[in-house]
Amino acid sequence: MDHDHLVTTKQLSRADVERVLDRAAEIDADPAAFAQRHDDAVLGLLFFEPSTRTKMSFETAIKRLGGDAVDMGSVDSSSVKKGESLADTVRVIEGYADALVLRHPLEGSAKMASEYVDVPILNAGDGAGHHPTQTLLDLYTIRETAGLDDLTVGIMGDLKYGRTVHSLATALTNFDAHQHFVAPDSLKLPRSVRYDLHEAGASVREHTELEEILPSLDVLYVTRIQRERFPDENEYQKVAGQYRIDESTLAAASDDLTVMHPLPRVDEIAPSVDDTAAANYFQQAHNGVPVRMALLDLLLEDQQ
Numbered sequence: 001m002d003h004d005h006l007v008t009t010k011q012l013s014r015a016d017v018e019r020v021l022d023r024a025a026e027i028d029a030d031p032a033a034f035a036q037r038h039d040d041a042v043l044g045l046l047f048f049e050p051s052t053r054t055k056m057s058f059e060t061a062i063k064r065l066g067g068d069a070v071d072m073g074s075v076d077s078s079s080v081k082k083g084e085s086l087a088d089t090v091r092v093i094e095g096y097a098d099a100l101v102l103r104h105p106l107e108g109s110a111k112m113a114s115e116y117v118d119v120p121i122l123n124a125g126d127g128a129g130h131h132p133t134q135t136l137l138d139l140y141t142i143r144e145t146a147g148l149d150d151l152t153v154g155i156m157g158d159l160k161y162g163r164t165v166h167s168l169a170t171a172l173t174n175f176d177a178h179q180h181f182v183a184p185d186s187l188k189l190p191r192s193v194r195y196d197l198h199e200a201g202a203s204v205r206e207h208t209e210l211e212e213i214l215p216s217l218d219v220l221y222v223t224r225i226q227r228e229r230f231p232d233e234n235e236y237q238k239v240a241g242q243y244r245i246d247e248s249t250l251a252a253a254s255d256d257l258t259v260m261h262p263l264p265r266v267d268e269i270a271p272s273v274d275d276t277a278a279a280n281y282f283q284q285a286h287n288g289v290p291v292r293m294a295l296l297d298l299l300l301e302d303q304q
């Protein structure tokens with residue numbers, strides 16, 4: 001990678017992505033070979049927003065490499081509550097850890113934090129901005145199921161506020177992927193992401209109905225409407241529950257369709273989909289461990 005910090009997927013070339021995914025595959029094949037790789041490493045976890053998968057899989061990843069994690073804990077129990085700035089918080093915790101994982105409600109926060117510290121900052125979600133490590137595990141999952149060549153992917157739901165969407169769509173421009181975006185008009189891709197996709201020469205189409213393109217898809221990536229980012233609850237209510245798939249939706253899909261979701265889901269995928277061959281979202285979440293192990297292994301290896 002160009003730099004140690006991982007702030008957006010715009011930084012990642014195809015070779016960078018493949019390096020991480022190949023290392024993750026090696027780890028999956030022989031986890032024991034990596035068990036003591038970084039036994040003196042400490043990872044700092046700074047989560048200013050709720051998290052289950054991202055935080056726990058990073059913690060599992062560093063522990064499976066032989067290292068350990070220190071966790072700032074909740075905002076309410078940290079010095080942030082006393083008015084400490086993000087810049088000060090990261091400068092302090094940089095003294096305790098070899099890399100910092102940061103999730104924060106403000107877009108641009110990971111970039112800002114990276115300007116204050118020398119240890120790598122891994123952006124675990126900056127508001128409605130980016131979520132690059134989620135994308136790495138998404139790409140790993142796609143590579144294992146549909147493959148990353150000649151891929152047709154549908155990305156549905158909250159394309160406006162969904163940071164996993166922004167990161168995934170941007171990273172897919174490195175591959176031979178046709179991207180179809182499905183959302184109500186009010187939740188279409190933001191201008192900045194649209195610009196990045198255009199600049200990268202991506203093959204992109206936008207739709208309001210899934211039916212139009214479902215049969216052509218290899219992967220359907222469903223996302224949650226990001227209720228917490230809506231400035232107005234009434235606006236949320238207008239779109240809540242509009243895009244929902246169930247077992248009957250899949251009747252029109254290819255037999256090889258892979259359904260993905262970064263999770264947590266609310267009601268956008270009915271539980272009846274979970275037992276179908278298409279459902280891949282729990283495996284996707286599990287892939288967070290080998291992929292984050294791979295990323296940490298590569299970063300810490302480079303630092304030595």
Ligand code: NCD
Nearest residue numbers: 053054125164224262263264
């Ligand atoms: C996502 C997030 O936090 O952006 N969750 C995750 O990290 N797997 C998606 C979401 O919250 O909808």
